[in-house]
Amino acid sequence: MPSLLINADDLGLTPGVNRAIAELHDAGCLTSATLMATGPAFADAVPLARARPTLSVGCHIVLTDGTPALPSREIPSLCPDGERFRPSLGAFIRDLMLGRLDESEIEREATAQIRKLQSAGLAVTHFDTHKHTHLFPAIVRPLARAAQACGVRRMRNPFEPAWSAALGGPLRALQLRALHRLVNPFFDQFAPHAFALPHGTLGISATGHLNSASLAKLLDKMMATTDEAPDATWELVTHPGYNDAALDHVRTRLRAHREVELHALLHTLPQLLRNQPTLRLISYSELGVPEGNPAA
Numbered sequence: 001m002p003s004l005l006i007n008a009d010d011l012g013l014t015p016g017v018n019r020a021i022a023e024l025h026d027a028g029c030l031t032s033a034t035l036m037a038t039g040p041a042f043a044d045a046v047p048l049a050r051a052r053p054t055l056s057v058g059c060h061i062v063l064t065d066g067t068p069a070l071p072s073r074e075i076p077s078l079c080p081d082g083e084r085f086r087p088s089l090g091a092f093i094r095d096l097m098l099g100r101l102d103e104s105e106i107e108r109e110a111t112a113q114i115r116k117l118q119s120a121g122l123a124v125t126h127f128d129t130h131k132h133t134h135l136f137p138a139i140v141r142p143l144a145r146a147a148q149a150c151g152v153r154r155m156r157n158p159f160e161p162a163w164s165a166a167l168g169g170p171l172r173a174l175q176l177r178a179l180h181r182l183v184n185p186f187f188d189q190f191a192p193h194a195f196a197l198p199h200g201t202l203g204i205s206a207t208g209h210l211n212s213a214s215l216a217k218l219l220d221k222m223m224a225t226t227d228e229a230p231d232a233t234w235e236l237v238t239h240p241g242y243n244d245a246a247l248d249h250v251r252t253r254l255r256a257h258r259e260v261e262l263h264a265l266l267h268t269l270p271q272l273l274r275n276q277p278t279l280r281l282i283s284y285s286e287l288g289v290p291e292g293n294p295a296a
Helices: 015-026 042-050 089-097 103-119 130-135 137-149 162-168 170-188 212-224 245-249 256-274
Strands: 003-011 032-035 056-061 124-129 200-202 233-238 280-282
Touching (some): 015 042, 032 042, 056 103, 103 137, 130 137, 137 170
Parallel strands (some): 003 032, 032 056, 200 233
């Protein structure tokens, strides 16, 4: 029987994002979320998450387009302006390729972000990254060390199958083919027995385009793969929220579309799930960690 994790990124970004995530979980349409340790609405998100013990809360590790948990002077390679991370993914990747990022600083910053969530009384079940930066071996390597040190044993598999990426159009399909050269190096960076990951991730290419129609297509295509992967666990990446005044004060390309995703998940997903009785919704906390190691 196939399983589906539905994870919302950007918990802690704004109160409107937090409220949307809470409403979706309460309605049974979302199982997990990843919290930004230094998000502007972190303090608002913590009691919301603690009040929902069935919501699996992970750490949305931010290394670009945000502020660090550590003093910036302690991680100078990550904060070249002396205050914040690089504002764009392009600048981050450029400097990563040029060897300008210190892996030990990445590990310390990731540890600080995870520990901040744990210190707030949250059981951190998994991690992913803002802008999916852990696609790159030099990033996932220190992040895996940080997560293990914090007792976190589950992570997002950042690679998307071609049938999901097709929703992003021809350019995204070309980018996907290029990124798939990183698949083997990615899995070589951490002990395969140490982490649990979903079979793959859906909806990354559909970010900014995930609506009722594309959601239905994703689930249909996912269920069509059950013959070759009958027991696969997939993660659906979502970015729901309310396009309110608070969202105007943060850097994000997703504004009005957050409400489109919220509507699709809240009003279309239940019917789609009723049409797929063999599909099981699970949270990240239910994703079994490999045996022989201490549980998260």
